[in-house]
Amino acid sequence: MPKPQKIAAQPRIDAFVLRILLLLPFCFGLWFLLSLPLLAPVAWLSDGLLKLFYPDLIAEVVQQVYTLDVITRIDSQHIDASNQGLLVLTVNPLLYGYGMPLLVALMLAGLNPGPLGNLFWVWLCLLLPIQVFGVVMAILHTLVFEMPVSVAMQVTDSETGRNILALINQFSSLILPGLTPFIIWFYLQQDYLLELIPQLKRLYS
Numbered sequence: 001m002p003k004p005q006k007i008a009a010q011p012r013i014d015a016f017v018l019r020i021l022l023l024l025p026f027c028f029g030l031w032f033l034l035s036l037p038l039l040a041p042v043a044w045l046s047d048g049l050l051k052l053f054y055p056d057l058i059a060e061v062v063q064q065v066y067t068l069d070v071i072t073r074i075d076s077q078h079i080d081a082s083n084q085g086l087l088v089l090t091v092n093p094l095l096y097g098y099g100m101p102l103l104v105a106l107m108l109a110g111l112n113p114g115p116l117g118n119l120f121w122v123w124l125c126l127l128l129p130i131q132v133f134g135v136v137m138a139i140l141h142t143l144v145f146e147m148p149v150s151v152a153m154q155v156t157d158s159e160t161g162r163n164i165l166a167l168i169n170q171f172s173s174l175i176l177p178g179l180t181p182f183i184i185w186f187y188l189q190q191d192y193l194l195e196l197i198p199q200l201k202r203l204y205s
Contacts, residue, residue: 023054027101033105035097036066042135050070054155056149070088089142091138095113099177100123130176130177131177138172140155
């Protein structure tokens with residue numbers, strides 16, 4: 001008698017979501033432990049970009065464990081008469097880099113992540129630039145909206161420029177870091193996604 005063929009079990013969306021919820025704490029914990037070396041290129045690239053485009057405002061960007069100190073060329077007495085020396089701004093770059101652990105959790109939850117070494121190139125080419133972009137926008141937003149007019153005018157001298165900067169800062173902090181991992185995951189695991197959500201098969205047919 002012919003042996004009955006085994007039918008491959010279809011992935012279940014509830015099991016997929018459960019795996020994500022279980023993996024997220026582990027992935028975020030590991031990402032936080034690796035943040036010290038991962039933030040070094042963020043500090044270096046942010047420093048280079050800001051000094052390239054705003055050499056009269058930015059002196060240096062320095063990594064301080066999990067934050068970045070932005071040493072400006074602004075006399076702090078312009079902000080607070082009781083302070084002396086140059087004004088230093090502090091930025092939390094982790095707010096713009098959480099896409100990496102989210103992407104890893106999505107890939108692992110799919111049970112067929114493929115070569116995880118490819119994630120390095122995804123981080124280098126996509127997630128790292130997005131994190132640097134968010135840091136730079138946050139710094140410029142602070143200079144324009146929280147500093148004296150004389151400082152803000154060195155970044156943008158028009159109301160339109162201020163509005164555009166505010167919009168881009170919101171996009172780079174609230175939307176881009178969280179949305180990008182899902183877009184990358186959709187692209188890398190299209191086959192699994194089609195199995196996970198059968199309704200999408202009709203869209204691709």
